[in-house]
Amino acid sequence: MRQYTIKKMETAAEMQGKGYVHWKSWQETYSGLIDEDYLKQMTLDACIEMAEKWPDNLIVAKDGEKVIGFVGYGPSQDPSLSDCGEIFALYVLEDYQNQKVGYNLIQAAFKELSAFRRITLWVLKGNDKAIRFYERVGFKADGTSAEIKLGTPAVELRMMLEE
Secondary structure (H helix, E strand, O other): OOOOEEEEOOOHHHHHHHHHHHHHHHHHHHEOOEOHHHHHHOOHHHHHHHHHHOOOOEEEEEEOOEEEEEEEEEEOOOOOOOOEEEEEEEEEOHHHOOOOHHHHHHHHHHHHOOOOOEEEEEEEOOOHHHHHHHHHOOOEEEEEEEEEEEOEEEEEEEEEEEO
């Protein structure tokens, strides 16, 4: 198994790499799950711009100098959840999946969120591979769902990890 570096995102090159992983992962993961026209609007430039605009609370996985995955985390944005952290995004390039990259990224985020008793995340309904991964690291669906607009309506499921 290859060795990967897990570190906080800091450099412009890492931001560009994070943007690429975000864009490529959407293409690899969400084709067939969300509106194709909406997916086409999620351009590489838009993803790089997001990485540059919101660089905080991001951890990247790198194979040499190449960013191959990332996780975004922070306090939950849901006012109904007190003392709760949140995983906002976790993406790993398809070629690097099933090599513990996602596991190591989420463990790094857990360390950053250790002050919280609970951690939540939202996952697209139908993204069974991601749901199984989150279940393996201890998350459980809590029965909460939300409709979001990704061109057309889609449903996200909330999952919770509790101490």
